[in-house]
Amino acid sequence: MTMNLSRRDFLKLTGLIAASTALASCAPANQLLAPLANVVWPALSPADFLSLNRLSFGPNAEERARFAQIGLANWIEEQLAPESIDDHSCEFRLRNLGTLDMSASDLFDVSDQIFDNVDRFKVPKELRQATLLRQVYSRRQLFEVMAEFWSDNFNISTEKGDCYYLKTVDDREVIRKHALGSFRDLVWASAHSPAMLVYLDNQSNQKAAPNENYARELMELHTLGVEAGYTQQDVMELARCLTGWTVKEHFWRGQFTFDAKVHDTGTKHVLGLEIHEAGQAEAERVIERLVEHPAAARFISTKLARRFLADEPPAEIIDKAAQTFEQTHGDIRAVLRVILLDGLSLAQSKYKRPNNFIASALRALNAETDGDDATQDYLLRMGQVPFLWPTPDGYPDRTQTWQGNLMPRWQFAFALARNEIKGTEIDLPRLLETVHAKTLEESADQIASLLLGSALAPFARDELLTALHAAGADETESLNIFTAGILSSPAFQWK
């Protein structure tokens, strides 16, 4: 507890200093915000490094120090209470992204260029930028990991219709609001989310002929899973319950509404429930059923365990997590405790997805980034731009999908280490000053420790440095390309 307090006070202090200095001076705020470059990074055991890698977008010096200080269990508890973690410096970085807090109608208005039609790019661009900045700079790392998890589970592409501006509201009011709350509230909020209703075509689901799209994915992808035993009949009947769930236009643009005029009023049968005429409450009754369904407990527990532990997670962890899910009626924190505290010791290698790869490089090297187009372009080449996965299954979470596209990772590493990415900068000499690295070998060991958890075996480090020397590299080049090499190495692709 005292540790928590001291951390909070400390962070509050740095946050205040950062904010007040930025307000008071014209010095580039970004420099003032470089997060705690003077923290020495302790070497971590492979097990601890793995845990921190899974629970965050990659260990940085500060988080390593914290983790080494309080240990895994305390670190998890601290992260499960994100509101207790001061995050002012991250919020400060988002200060110019004015669309993040806007209402749907305001978002539409800023997208509406009176003379040039609708600008469909500004709003999703800011959301993408904010997402990357939070992944890199937020101290609420586990929260950000979970926000990404739910963004996949309840995937919405900003390319679909009005989702280009409605997704910003969904991200704020559905995903981030409930990321560590209750699964029931999350599904409930998602079902009433205009972005989701547009993305899966329910806004046009009417009695005359129902549209099955949302009804199917609500069961298949959001809650039960395809093997849960529901039928095509269940899909069609749930679609009938959902007729009239739509989105307002004009003055109340972008608000959820239930349009009784187009609702199918007959009796429906879904998953064994007989549902009588009750308007909006019909589908809500099915949602209450879905979130309590044992298949949902298993489906979500499996996906969580896959995200944190292994592509094929251990059955005993899934069983226990699913049991906890049912007992706690979908308390996300309770389920996470089981998966993390019981499961991390059983974790298997996982390949970093592109977002994770880029954020972990930027975090470890204490990079200063604006998260803007130049960085996002690398995500595009790697195939994981936030909120651009077209289909409702969300970005894949299995290693196999992401392997086989090494070139853009190497390109990113090569450019980052030589400071050739616009809007992104690293300062290796300053980093290495912190730990008083003097020789090239000491520097290489510190870089490897930052990126991989501990220094390379001397023979491996020397082999690489010798190869660089043979290729004509001087000392500065050697360090830069050594860094690019470690970022490109097999080991850094895994977590």
Place this chain on the structure above:
Amino acid sequence: MTLQTLPMLNDYTLHAPWMPRLAFAPKNSAPRGDTLVVIFLRGAADVLNIIVPHGEDAYYALRPTLGIPRPDDRKSKLRTLDLDGFFGFHPALQNLLDAWNEKQLAIIHACGAPDESRSHFKAMELMERGVDDAKGPASGWIGRHLATLDTGNASPLRAVGVGEMPQRSLSGTVPVSALRSIADFHLNGDARAVAQMRSALDTLYAGGDSFSALGQETLGILDILQKLDPKADSESQFPTSAFGLALQQVAMLIKADVGLEVAAIDLGGWDTHFAQGSTEGQMANLIRDLGDGLAAFHAAMHDHLHKLTVVTMSEFGRRASENGSLGTDHGHGSMMMVIGGDVLGGRVHGPWPGLGSGQLVGPGDLAVTTDYRDVLSEVLVKRLNNPATNEIFPNYQPQLRNIFK
């Protein structure tokens, strides 16, 4: 912590016991056959509006708004382009008529998989793995084709997935890389820095594990592609869409003779539940992209057609009747197109099950009368010289449908 299962993080070469490089000799050896280009239309393409059964009255009854007008419907400016008196092209396929007329395009209608989940993700996974259920092998059908046939071709470009991720169908023991753009596939920087980086990568990926093999393959591709001139193919008329660019990359690889045996390309956006349009609109634009891309590829590959097979497929078809949102919901039977110099083209293959009320299946869907594996098996046996269809499609006895000469 089960550390023996984790990569040794203090060793960049990652000699990882959990990922041995599986090197074994394939069962069959044969000279290289055709280059195969597999195009997956993701999202369950509404094939009834691509290859239109204009001879069926039921089609127009089921699709009062979305139906593509009959070829002789003078009231409509845009209408079905008749192929054989019963089927016709969507008008946006105009440019593909050349391939049809030259009898180098065959269509297999009412084609698909037995899976009736109507789930995109389950259906795509099963189809790309070439299996009936979750119990089958995890690798993809193309991956198993590569693994079961020795063509004496060691090129790292033996198979590529065009885009950002290699398709599931390609997965297996032979490493396969994604290739988005030939022009972008290089390290950007001055020659001195590039040489240093190259030296680092050679050192880092020298291991004998499967991941190092993937890295070595990537380096091999880098070496091959930097000898190609990305502007070499400027005379071809590919659409400027991602799909057009993907086909253009494949055409360049084929012309450059770099050892390409299989390329997989995705064209997404076919999940048209809402406002798909008829002769014009959202889906017409997609069909045009497909047709113009295939037509440009067919034209660009004129001198290579007897060593080339192009196949299009989709995870399932869509409901025969339109829905209330001017779109279509998930259905069953689909359609495949095959382009090549030796295909029995200019005809629609496969028994037509009809769209009458007694003929539709499930909630009102086109039936499947030809299994997609029959078509692919014929490609494998007759065009790729690989007889191992029982390994590529386990627990399935393919019937060859005489789609090729």
